[in-house]
Amino acid sequence: MVTQQELAPWRSLLARSLHRNRSKPQSRYFQLATVQSNGKPANRTVVFRGFVETSNHLKIVTDRRSEKIEQIQQQPWGEICWYFSKSREQFRLGGELILIGDRDRDSEFYTERQNTWENLSDSARLQFVWPHPKQERSPDSGAFEPPAPESDTPVENFCLLLLNPHQVDYLTLRGDPQNRHIYWQEEDRTWRDREVNP
Amino acid sequence: MVTQQELAPWRSLLARSLHRNRSKPQSRYFQLATVQSNGKPANRTVVFRGFVETSNHLKIVTDRRSEKIEQIQQQPWGEICWYFSKSREQFRLGGELILIGDRDRDSEFYTERQNTWENLSDSARLQFVWPHPKQERSPDSGAFEPPAPESDTPVENFCLLLLNPHQVDYLTLRGDPQNRHIYWQEEDRTWRDREVNP
Numbered sequence: 039m040v041t042q043q044e045l046a047p048w049r050s051l052l053a054r055s056l057h058r059n060r061s062k063p064q065s066r067y068f069q070l071a072t073v074q075s076n077g078k079p080a081n082r083t084v085v086f087r088g089f090v091e092t093s094n095h096l097k098i099v100t101d102r103r104s105e106k107i108e109q110i111q112q113q114p115w116g117e118i119c120w121y122f123s124k125s126r127e128q129f130r131l132g133g134e135l136i137l138i139g140d141r142d143r144d145s146e147f148y149t150e151r152q153n154t155w156e157n158l159s160d161s162a163r164l165q166f167v168w169p170h171p172k173q174e175r176s177p178d179s180g181a182f183e184p185p186a187p188e189s190d191t192p193v194e195n196f197c198l199l200l201l202n203p204h205q206v207d208y209l210t211l212r213g214d215p216q217n218r219h220i221y222w223q224e225e226d227r228t229w230r231d232r233e234v235n236p
Numbered sequence: 237m238v239t240q241q242e243l244a245p246w247r248s249l250l251a252r253s254l255h256r257n258r259s260k261p262q263s264r265y266f267q268l269a270t271v272q273s274n275g276k277p278a279n280r281t282v283v284f285r286g287f288v289e290t291s292n293h294l295k296i297v298t299d300r301r302s303e304k305i306e307q308i309q310q311q312p313w314g315e316i317c318w319y320f321s322k323s324r325e326q327f328r329l330g331g332e333l334i335l336i337g338d339r340d341r342d343s344e345f346y347t348e349r350q351n352t353w354e355n356l357s358d359s360a361r362l363q364f365v366w367p368h369p370k371q372e373r374s375p376d377s378g379a380f381e382p383p384a385p386e387s388d389t390p391v392e393n394f395c396l397l398l399l400n401p402h403q404v405d406y407l408t409l410r411g412d413p414q415n416r417h418i419y420w421q422e423e424d425r426t427w428r429d430r431e432v433n434p
Contacts, residue, residue, distance in 0.1 A: 064321040071269035071279035071315070079277050081269035081317035083326055117269070119279040123262040123321075128281050168413065168433065175416075175431040182413040215366065215380040218373075233373040235366065 043093040046229050048129070048206045048221045058125045068120035070098065070201075072106055072135070073113040080109060086120075087157075090150055090200060096131070097154060098199040099162075102139055103170050107197070110135045116201055126211040133203040140194045147198060155192035163187050166195045209236060241291040244427050246327070246404045246419045256323045266318035268296065268399075270304055270333070271311040278307060284318075285355075288348055288398065294329070295352060296397040297360075300337055301368050305395070308333045314399055324409040331401040338392045345396060353390035361385050364393045407434060 059065035066086045074080050087097035096118070100106060110116070118131040138151045145151075155163070167184045169176040176182070187193045206221040216236035223229055257263035264284045272278050285295035294316070298304060308314070316329040336349045343349075353361070365382045367374040374380070385391045404419040414434035421427055 062321070064319070067319065067321075069267035069269075069279060069317045069319070071267075071277035073271055073275065073277050077271065077275075077311060078313040078330065079269035079271050079311075079315045080328075080330075081267060081279060081315040082328060083317060083319045113275060113277075115276040117277045117279040119267045119281055121262070121265065121267070121281045123260070123265075130278075130280060132276065132278075165434075170433060172416070172418070172432045175433055218370070220370070234370045235368060235373055236363075 043227075044229075046094045046203070046206070046221065046223075047231060048203075048208060048229075049094065051208060052129060055122045055125055055127050055129070059122045062124060065122055065124070068118050070106075071117045071119070072109040073115075074105075074109055075112050080106065082106070087154055090147065093202075095136070095147075095200040095202050097150070098201065099154060099158070100137075100197050100199045101166055101171055102195045102197050105172065106199075107137065110137055110199070118201060118203075128207075128209045128211075130207040130209075131201065131203040132205045132207075133201050136200040136202065138198040138200070140192070140196070147200065151196070151198040152192060154198050155196055156189060160186060160189070163189065163193075166193050241425075242427075244292045244401070244404070244419065244421075245429060246401075246406060246427075247292065249325075249406060250327060253320045253323055253325050253327070257320045260322060263320055263322070266316050268304075269315045269317070270307040271313075272303075272307055273310050278304065280304070285352055288345065291400075293334070293345075293398040293400050295348070296399070297352060297356070298335075298395050298397045299364055299369055300393045300395050303370065304397075305335065308335055308397070316399060316401075326405075326407045326409075328405040328407075329399065329401040330403045330405075331399050334398040334400065336396040336398070338390065338394070345398065349390060349394070349396040352396050353394055354387060358384060358387070361387065361391075364391050 067083050070084050071079055071081045084098045114135045116135045120129040138145045138147045169181045204223045208219045210217045218234050218236040220234055221231040265281050268282050269277055269279045282296045312333045314333045318327045336343045336345045367379045402421045406417045408415045416432050416434040418432055419429040
C-alpha cells in the first residue's frame with residue numbers, strides 16, 4: 039500500500055499549467071537530468087504519465103536497457119525541467135528517483151507499475167520489445183515489428199520510474215518583472231516556500 | 237581570433253530543424269543540464285543565441301550571480317536537450333562549457349561576448365542589473381526598473397556561456413520505427429557517426 043502524502047502546495051500551480059496548456063500534446067513532455075558515472079550530466083525528454091495517486095510522485099516509464107538505469111542506481115537524484123510554452127511558465131523539480139522493475143515485488147509501487155503498463159498505448163508498449171536501444175541499428179526491419187506484448191502483463195524490460203520532488207522552483211515569464219517562487223520540503227516533510235527574485 | 241572549426245555533420249540537421257520550427261519562438265529554447273557541487277544534477281531552460289561564427293560552439297548568456305556559474309567552474313561539462321515539438325525531433329548535445337566574463341580579456345571569445353551583448357534586446361540587457369537572482373524578493377519594485385545599461389558596454393554581471401559539443405544524439409520520433417543517430421568527436425577532432433536503435 040502506498041503511503042499517503044499531503045498534496046504539496048505547488049501541485050495546484052502545476053495542475054493549472056497542465057490545464058492551460060492542454061491543447062498542446064508536448065506540454066506533457068519534460069526534460070529529466072541525471073548524472074553519469076563519470077560525473078557528467080545527462081539530459082533527455084520523457085513523457086509525464088501522471089502522479090501516483092495520493093502522493094506527489096511523478097510517473098515516467100523507461101526501458102531497463104536504457105543508460106539512465108545505471109545512472110540512477112549510482113545517483114538516485116534527478117531534476118526535471120518542465121517548460122510550458124503557451125503560458126510561459128517553468129517548473130524545476132528536484133528529487134529522489136525511484137525505479138520499479140520486474141523484480142521489485144516488495145516495492146510499495148509494484149501495483150502502480152502494473153497499472154501504468156496497462157494504461158500505455160499499444161505502440162508505447164511495443165517499444166519495450168524492440169531491439170536494444172542505442173546499439174548498432176538492427177538491419178532487420180522485422181525486429182521492430184515483434185508480436186504485441188500482452189496488455190495485462192508488463193514485460194521484463196518495462197520499468198516504472200518515479201520522481202519524488204523535494205524542491206520546486208517555479209518561474210513565470212509573464213509579468214514585469216517575472217515572478218519566481220521556491221518550494222522546499224523540510225526534514226519533517228512539511229513544505230515551505232519563499233518568493234525570490236527572478 | 238577564434239579558431240576555425242570544420243562544421244560538424246549534425247549542423248545541417250540542426251539548421252533544418254530550426255528552419256522547420258521557425259514559426260515557434262520556443263524552438264529557440266532548450267534545457268541545459270549541469271552538475272551541482274553536491275553531485276546532484278541541475279536543469280533549466282535557456283535561450284539559444286546562435287553559434288560562434290566558424291565554429292560549432294552554441295551561445296547562451298547567463299548572469300555571473302547565477303548558481304550555474306559555480307557548477308560550471310567545478311564541472312565544466314553540460315548536456316543540452318533540445319526538443320522540437322513541430323517536427324518531433326530531439327538533439328542531445330554533450331560537451332565542454334566555456335564561461336567568458338568581464339575579466340576574461342585573454343579569452344579568444346572576449347569579442348564574442350561584446351557582440352552578443354550588443355545583439356541582446358533592451359529588456360534582456362536590463363535583467364543583468366536587476367536584484368540578485370534567487371535572493372528573497374526585493375520589496376522595492378523600483379529595483380526592477382533600473383536605468384538601462386549601455387548597449388555597447390556589457391555590464392559586469394554579463395557572461396557569455398558556450399557549449400562546445402563533443403557528442404550529439406539525434407532522434408526523430410516521426411517514422412516507424414523512430415530513427416536515431418549518434419555523432420561523436422574523436423581525439424583528433426574529426427567527427428564520426430553511427431545509426432543506432434531508437
